[in-house]
Amino acid sequence: MNEQLIDQFIETWGAMGRAWGVNNSVARIHGLLIITDRAWCIDEIVERLQISKSNVSTSLKELRSWNVTRKIFQPGDRKEYFVCEPNAWEMLFNIMRQRKQREFDPILTGVAATYARAQEDSAGIAVDRLEQMKNMLDTFDRLAKMALASEAQMKGMIEFITGKK
């Protein structure tokens, strides 16, 4: 087993998580599940990453809420084992769907509300900028809806744009 190489990937994935606002333990566990070629139970993760069982338990719960990890059961073993979504694009899609819903949609609603009220009373407000901002968010909303509707569609889109055969 190439432990050092695994560590290197886990570290990279952890850095990625930090950059995108994901908890370090959560990202590291995810990295471990991605890079290794097997299912892990909680105690094994505790041992491998040297973090507490409670931390592993809650982190795995969060990973499941993002639909990137799931439980499996081994025959004749009471323990729960965990694996990650094996398809990289599907994984990304699941994360993007969740993030859009949790983080983008409320912002769009908020900006649209401000924009609507600014029509009535615009004193001191840069209405043109607000409108631009709203239009931009609307465009992203439309784009995201299309892209996230089907994996095939998004990949088609991207290949078309980047001109890859």
Next chain:
Amino acid sequence: MNEQLIDQFIETWGAMGRAWGVNNSVARIHGLLIITDRAWCIDEIVERLQISKSNVSTSLKELRSWNVTRKIFQPGDRKEYFVCEPNAWEMLFNIMRQRKQREFDPILTGVAATYARAQEDSAGIAVDRLEQMKNMLDTFDRLAKMALASEAQMKGMIEFITGKK
């Protein structure tokens, strides 16, 4: 002046910042510069947002590092005033360029390095997943380079995809 409406937008923008890993004060100041129709000096921001001068100073420095805010000088006034990039798309582009450079590129480098080493010694490593991950990141890199090269090109792309006339 519709102070409440301005507050509402600043709050929305702050929430957006939090969701994307931006410091709350930084995001609120940015929100203030976006929504209001004028240039602000440090003391005015201190007064309006009720945060300390040191906080405003460092936050503005960060906003400048993202190329979304710049200093201007008023005739016959020693104070520095601050305005935000007036074009919403240009603002987004500047942020994306910086984030790609600071946060995405190192990840791509890291994963590519792991991938290269995994060719030699792949014991216990899910090489197929690593390859998928690397390919996905490469695709994004290509896509981002194209999109960020010119504002017109990206807007064209988006309009083409979303089918907007």
Next chain:
DNA sequence: CCTTTTGTTCTGTATATTCTGAACAAAAGG
């Protein structure tokens, strides 16, 4: 020169978050 204005940097405090160990719950085995 000395004072005033303006902005930045530094240091300690307050706040938020992350993480651990312990307590707890649930269920299987004997």
Next chain:
DNA sequence: CCTTTTGTTCAGAATATACAGAACAAAAGG
């Protein structure tokens, strides 16, 4: 039933982040 295994939840400790106020720097005005 009682014990063991397994996983979750909770309370507090440890850590990291954000922030304010003070000290400092730079430059203009007199």
